[in-house]
Amino acid sequence: MALGPSVPAPRAAPSELAPSTPDVPGAPDEPDASGGPSGPGGSEGPPGPGAAAGSAYARRREHIQRVSRTYRPGGPLPHVDYTPAEHATWAAVHRALDALHEDRACAEYREAARSLDLPRTRVPQLAEVSERLTRLTGFRLEPAEGTVSGERFYRALAEGCFLSTQYLRDPASPFYSPEPDLIHELVGHAVSLASPVLADLYRRAGQAAGRARDAAEAAEFDRVFWFTLEAGAVREGGRVRAYGGALLSSADELRALDAAAVRDFSVAAVTAQDFDITRRQPVLFAAGSLAQAAEALRGYLAGFGTRRS
Incomplete structure (x- = not known):
């Protein structure tokens, strides 16, 4: 996002949250006409669905987007002076998620969270998180003003870079x-990228995305990315637990896991399932273990875009 992606308008057959995909500083990306995956999300430009134009929140968001826009590749990551209210929001969400993660996050994610060790009571700067992430798995963070094209988002992943919003x-x-x-x-994706197993899947996804040959393959790829690295789940310890970033960064999504229709995971099943990024997820796919999910995803990504017509 920008941590993938950002959020494109709902589609009939692909795309809540998704990594964001950064953009060239200054202006939003043009619509992606490459035929490649659009990306599960992104985050750029005008206020999003929850931000009424002209509201105090919208003005603050636009200010932080202007800060992100100052970034130039290779330069220092922009510093944001977060307000006491923003630190309070971060701390409140972290308290809620810490308790939920113990019960509803997969073991690999919990171990990665201990390794990355995000601060609990203040909003961290991208630079400090990026530095620690690079030491752990080689991934780095770069700022994204908001929504960017899927092509740019996935290309960044292939290069070991996650594009992140800062608001x-x-x-x-x-x-x-x-x-x-x-x-x-950060909570959904950067923590996952602190896991060597999950970081490898993100990088492979970025490399594979560029091989989409047409809109149908791109839509298929978006579904697979969504139902794994964004809204993926596994069965561990007799419970359904999350490993997807969209679920792990939302207390409401984690509380609603037992209310979702949970189906057995297979690539064939997820490619046939539509999704809507603007709603809590009513359908999830759970693998028997993270190892099983990772093996299936690696196999899919290795063959993506190489099948003969």
Whole structure:
């Protein structure tokens, strides 16, 4: 996001949150006409679904987007002076998620969270998180003003870079956001990228995405990315537990896991399932273990775009 992606408009057959995909500083990306995957999300430009134009939240978000826009490749990551209210939002969400993660996050994610060790009571700067992430798995973070094309998002993943927004969600809705924000990017995706197993899957996904040959393959790829690295689940210890970033960064999504229709995971099953990024997920696919999910995803990514017509 920008931590993947950001949020494109709902589609009939592909795309809540998704990594964001950064953009060239200055202007939003043009629509992606490459035929490649559009990306599960992104986050750029005008206020998102939860931000009424002209509201205090929208103005603050736009200010932080202007800060992100100052970034130039290879330069220092922009520093944001977060407000006491933003630190309070981060801390409140972290308290809620810490308790939920113990019960509803997969073991690999919990171990990665201990390794990355995000601060609990203050909003971290991208630079400090990126530095630690690079030491752990080689991934780095770069800022994204907002929504960017799927092509750019996936290309960054292939290069070991995750594009992240720097603004926080609307404090009026701290436990669920219909679009990516810094909490989604860091708690949902950066923590996952601190796991060598999951970081490898993100990088492979970025490399594979560029091989989509037409819109149908691109839509298929978006579904697979969504139902694994965004909304993926596994069965561990007799419970359904999350490993996807969209679920892990939303207290409301984690509380609703038992209310979702949970189906057995297979690539064939997820490619036939539509999804809507603007709603809590009513359908999830759970693998028997993270190892099983990773093996299936690696196999799919290795063959993607190489099948003969």
